[in-house]
Amino acid sequence: MASLLEELIGVLDKELDLYQNLIPVSEEKTRIIVRNDLNGLQEITAKEQAVVDSIRALERRREEIMANIKTVLNRKSDQLNLGTLIQILDKQPEEQKKLSALHDNLKNTIGRLTEINARNKTLIEQSLEMIEFNMNFIQSTRMAPGNNTYTRGASQYGNDSYQAGMFDAKQ
Numbered sequence: 001m002a003s004l005l006e007e008l009i010g011v012l013d014k015e016l017d018l019y020q021n022l023i024p025v026s027e028e029k030t031r032i033i034v035r036n037d038l039n040g041l042q043e044i045t046a047k048e049q050a051v052v053d054s055i056r057a058l059e060r061r062r063e064e065i066m067a068n069i070k071t072v073l074n075r076k077s078d079q080l081n082l083g084t085l086i087q088i089l090d091k092q093p094e095e096q097k098k099l100s101a102l103h104d105n106l107k108n109t110i111g112r113l114t115e116i117n118a119r120n121k122t123l124i125e126q127s128l129e130m131i132e133f134n135m136n137f138i139q140s141t142r143m144a145p146g147n148n149t150y151t152r153g154a155s156q157y158g159n160d161s162y163q164a165g166m167f168d169a170k171q
Helices: 002-035 038-073 082-091 093-143
Strands: none
Touching: 002 038, 002 093, 038 082, 082 093
């Protein structure tokens, strides 16, 4: 059991490091989104994806360790999570303290990442809305070119009320 706990602490510590490394990457992503730098966005997303892949690998390992701990403690699969494990370790205060600190740090770090990602999502949605607005504006100006020259009979000449737009919605 002690080796499983040590391994769990090691995995959680690595996960915490990776999550903490994602914070500056996500903040840089915010600045890139604001600058509307598509190449920068692709690069930062690739960096982000590499870290996320590493986190997924550690998550799988953490799940394996927790499954082994459940077996050792004779617990059912849905009855043991990190919070419950911390409570169970009252006879091992050193491991309990380490796990509790990691749990709290992970919770705070993931909360911070969630806030940054929510802000990034909002910025991207606003950017997409602006693009859609601009596309609609461009299409509407192509449909009504604004030729307001009238003849004496008060009828418009040269009136092409509809011109083919850039996108054809009928396709």
